[in-house]
Amino acid sequence: MTSVTIAPGSAESTAAPAGAPVASGRGRALGYIARKAGLLLLTLWAAITLNFILPRLMPGSPADAALAKLAQNGPVSEATKSAIEAQLGVPTGNILEQYVAYLHQVVTLDFGVSYTFYPQSVSELVSTALPYTLVLVGVVTIIAFVLGTLLGVLAAWKRGTWLDTLPTLAGSFASAFPYFWTALLLLFFAGYVGRLFPTSGAYGPTATPEFTIGFLGDAIYHAALPALTILITSLGGWILGMRNTMISTIGDDYVTFAEANGLKPRTVALRYAARNAILPNLTSFGLALGGVVGGSILVERVFGYPGIGYLLFNAVTNQDYPLMQALFLMITVSVLIANFLVDILYGVLDPRTRR
Amino acid sequence: MSTQSIPPSTRAVRAIEQASIAPAPSPLKVVLRVASTVWSNGKARIGIIILGLFILIAVFAPLIAPYGARQNGFDRSADASAAHWLGTTAAGEDVLSQLIWGSQISIFVGLVAGLLSTVIAVLVGLSWGYVRGFGADVINFIVNLFLVIPGLPLMIVIAAYLSGGGIGMIIVVVVITGWAWGARVLRSQTQSLRSRDFVTAAVFSGERPFRIVFREILPNMTSLIVGNFFGAATAAILAEAGLEYLGLGDTTVVSWGTMLFWAQNSNALLTGQWALLFAPGLCIALLATSLTLINFGVDGISNPRLREGKQR
Numbered sequence: 032m033t034s035v036t037i038a039p040g041s042a043e044s045t046a047a048p049a050g051a052p053v054a055s056g057r058g059r060a061l062g063y064i065a066r067k068a069g070l071l072l073l074t075l076w077a078a079i080t081l082n083f084i085l086p087r088l089m090p091g092s093p094a095d096a097a098l099a100k101l102a103q104n105g106p107v108s109e110a111t112k113s114a115i116e117a118q119l120g121v122p123t124g125n126i127l128e129q130y131v132a133y134l135h136q137v138v139t140l141d142f143g144v145s146y147t148f149y150p151q152s153v154s155e156l157v158s159t160a161l162p163y164t165l166v167l168v169g170v171v172t173i174i175a176f177v178l179g180t181l182l183g184v185l186a187a188w189k190r191g192t193w194l195d196t197l198p199t200l201a202g203s204f205a206s207a208f209p210y211f212w213t214a215l216l217l218l219f220f221a222g223y224v225g226r227l228f229p230t231s232g233a234y235g236p237t238a239t240p241e242f243t244i245g246f247l248g249d250a251i252y253h254a255a256l257p258a259l260t261i262l263i264t265s266l267g268g269w270i271l272g273m274r275n276t277m278i279s280t281i282g283d284d285y286v287t288f289a290e291a292n293g294l295k296p297r298t299v300a301l302r303y304a305a306r307n308a309i310l311p312n313l314t315s316f317g318l319a320l321g322g323v324v325g326g327s328i329l330v331e332r333v334f335g336y337p338g339i340g341y342l343l344f345n346a347v348t349n350q351d352y353p354l355m356q357a358l359f360l361m362i363t364v365s366v367l368i369a370n371f372l373v374d375i376l377y378g379v380l381d382p383r384t385r386r
Numbered sequence: 387m388s389t390q391s392i393p394p395s396t397r398a399v400r401a402i403e404q405a406s407i408a409p410a411p412s413p414l415k416v417v418l419r420v421a422s423t424v425w426s427n428g429k430a431r432i433g434i435i436i437l438g439l440f441i442l443i444a445v446f447a448p449l450i451a452p453y454g455a456r457q458n459g460f461d462r463s464a465d466a467s468a469a470h471w472l473g474t475t476a477a478g479e480d481v482l483s484q485l486i487w488g489s490q491i492s493i494f495v496g497l498v499a500g501l502l503s504t505v506i507a508v509l510v511g512l513s514w515g516y517v518r519g520f521g522a523d524v525i526n527f528i529v530n531l532f533l534v535i536p537g538l539p540l541m542i543v544i545a546a547y548l549s550g551g552g553i554g555m556i557i558v559v560v561v562i563t564g565w566a567w568g569a570r571v572l573r574s575q576t577q578s579l580r581s582r583d584f585v586t587a588a589v590f591s592g593e594r595p596f597r598i599v600f601r602e603i604l605p606n607m608t609s610l611i612v613g614n615f616f617g618a619a620t621a622a623i624l625a626e627a628g629l630e631y632l633g634l635g636d637t638t639v640v641s642w643g644t645m646l647f648w649a650q651n652s653n654a655l656l657t658g659q660w661a662l663l664f665a666p667g668l669c670i671a672l673l674a675t676s677l678t679l680i681n682f683g684v685d686g687i688s689n690p691r692l693r694e695g696k697q698r
Contacts, residue, residue, distance in 0.1 A: 070527075077531050086547055207620060207674035209627050212667030215646065215655075219663055223655050230655075318534075325536050329628055333650070343539060344632060347546040359543045363535050370534050 142357035147349040164326035164338030179269020187277035202267030210264035211329035231335030277308035321369020325362035430683025436676035455487035455640040476652030491641035500619025507568030515576025532566035552636035568614040642666035
């Protein structure tokens with residue numbers, strides 16, 4: 032028999048992953064956080080670099096296109112020109128120098144001037160759009176998570192009844208629906224045909240953004256349809272996620288034991304089964320909160336809602352590269368940070384993950 | 387290494403191993419078995435029928451469609467009539483014909499992008515599940531990066547840099563953003579299967595890692611892979627429609643997504659052209675739903691072994 036190649040990792044080497052020292056509880060927790068923080072930094076660097084590489088990988092030169100577009104607005108100063116070349120890459124430049132200049136821009140949060148909304152700076156545009164997205168998508172995400180998780184608990188607990196089949200079926204079909212179409216239909220029927228709600232914008236044409244009851248009411252009125260769309264399309268996922276994990280925890284011995292001990296069904300459902308089943312949903316919730324910053328591009332587009340998603344859409348259709356790069360970076364970084372926080376939270380809630 | 391040089395004990399192990407893994411790896415048999423299992427599920431049968439109808443419509447579009455996809459010159463923004471069952475667009479094109487021709491794009495993109503994402507997911511996921519050490523860490527990092535970067539913004543940004551790329555560009559974008567999830571699912575299944583006896587037996591009988599991964603482990607994951615394909619195809623169809631609705635594809639191509647793009651941009655909402663708005667979205671939803679329904683049946687392919695694996 033010739034050499035028997037035992038593939039890397041036979042049965043013996045399965046245990047003990049590398050770098051898991053035997054340490055005290057607190058030491059292990061700190062090590063867990065440090066490991067996750069290191070991973071976060073590495074991922075952040077990778078995402079920032081990806082944002083740098085993408086425009087340079089593409090055919091043609093975005094920088095030239097951008098400069099041509101900017102020149103339509105008037106003469107381009109040398110400083111602006113070099114800033115754009117630093118962001119988007121020029122075929123002749125030294126790639127390393129460009130990279131350093133780009134990193135400098137990222138660290139100082141200086142993303143330059145938008146082409147489309149010249150002469151407004153990218154930071155100005157982002158800070159105007161961010162509150163709308165944060166409030167609209169943030170509030171709806173929280174409502175959808177709470178409502179969906181509760182309905183999921185109910186569905187799992189009343190398995191087999193209509194409380195289970197109805198939301199489960201609706202949930203699985205909702206995921207196959209193009210949600211911008213749901214938005215379009217709502218806009219058409221409730222906005223244009225029924226004239227119940229305004230058809231676009233975040234506030235009426237006569238209102239000015241300020242903290243008064245009148246303006247807030249107007250803003251809520253304008254946010255109703257987009258909010259409803261996001262709620263309808265995201266609820267199913269929460270229900271299904273909670274239901275499926277809870278059904279498996281209901282089968283566990285400790286739940287049977289709790290029931291056998293004569294605890295109230297409500298207590299068993301909420302404090303025993305649901306409590307352990309909520310972890311995966313909580314993970315998704317953390318990620319969804321991170322995703323809030325990115326807004327809901329398609330929904331914001333349908334309703335012309337002036338949030339981050341709509342801004343990204345405008346940046347993309349107008350080839351406004353500085354705005355686009357800044358938005359993409361911001362959206363990615365917030366998801367990465369949310370992911371990190373969820374990992375830490377998970378470690379706190381489920382000690383088994385802190386190996 | 388020839389067969390003769392393998393000691394009898396190893397051959398015995400192989401015989402047992404081959405007897406214990408149900409199907410002989412004949413592709414045709416596998417496909418037939420998969421198809422009949424899926425068909426036996428009621429929901430999946432409805433899905434297959436809907437998908438079949440759409441494929442027939444797409445293939446025979448030249449025969450079925452009353453007019454050409456971009457044939458214009460009819461009344462603009464007309465309501466439904468005997469000549470134009472679903473009315474006409476603002477550019478004077480027949481909505482029904484566009485709908486029929488548009489099915490080709492959605493089905494094509496769904497199948498091709500779904501297939502490509504699945505191939506990448508299988509290659510990455512299985513090797514990732516099998517290798518250990520530094521290699522696994524590197525793959526882990528890359529996959530997690532793609533999982534955590536928000537998909538739609540990434541798609542939109544890449545599409546913007548590749549502006550004017552048409553269908554090919556959309557497929558590339560969808561595949562780049564769509565393979566990672568499948569890779570992760572297949573990897574964990576590979577990890578759970580690799581500690582099984584039949585894999586150990588294959589290792590000791592001197593099989594190369596490549597063969598172990600793709601000939602021993604892979605057939606045990608048929609249902610996951612098929613399920614991943616339909617999931618990826620659904621996601622691809624929805625992503626394609628979304629990108630085209632935003633006007634990021636080639637807006638001169640007639641597809642369901644571009645129909646919705648033109649519907650909004652030519653104020654079909656104001657003129658009350660509800661069919662123009664309703665029909666393409668309904669078709670996208672039906673096609674995506676049919677794939678979801680088929681996936682209900684795909685879960686049933688998994689043999690008892692695999693179910694054990696899932697519970698671990």
